[in-house]
Amino acid sequence: MTRIFTLALTLLALASPAQALKLIVWDRDLQTKLGYGETSGDRMKVQLVKDYSGPVVVLFSREEDEKARALYPTLQTRYDGTLRAGQLTLDVQNTPVTLAKFLNGLKLNLVLQPTGQVFLLPGLRSTADKAPTPNDPPDQGGR
16 A cells, blocks of 8 residues: 555656746846746746837746756747837747747747736836935925
8 A cells, every 4th residue: 555655646746747937037237127927837927017118138947856857958048039018029049939939839838917017126226216416406305
């Protein structure tokens, strides 16, 4: 009975879905996070801002477990691309490829969850909250 239980646990562990493959979409200067995605089974749920248009850098990260099992062997850790109105296109070997088509090649289905905000990380400033300079007028307290 113990042998069957051990065999069942081993098969269950081998059949369980892989750990989460993650992606982060940054602006070209790596200052503003514009999107995030994570796998769950054979789907990748991705959130992208809608109100950004321009060049981006897409970073992928695999768990050690995925590397050891040789999952996603053709995946690079960095791709350049373009984000326009919530549509992400990656430059793969100098060819533009939509994120959905790219993930399909990895046997993953894209689940797009648009968001209307820019992701900000602590410690990074946007141009709206730049540090005051000595020439700036003092804060008037809302007057």
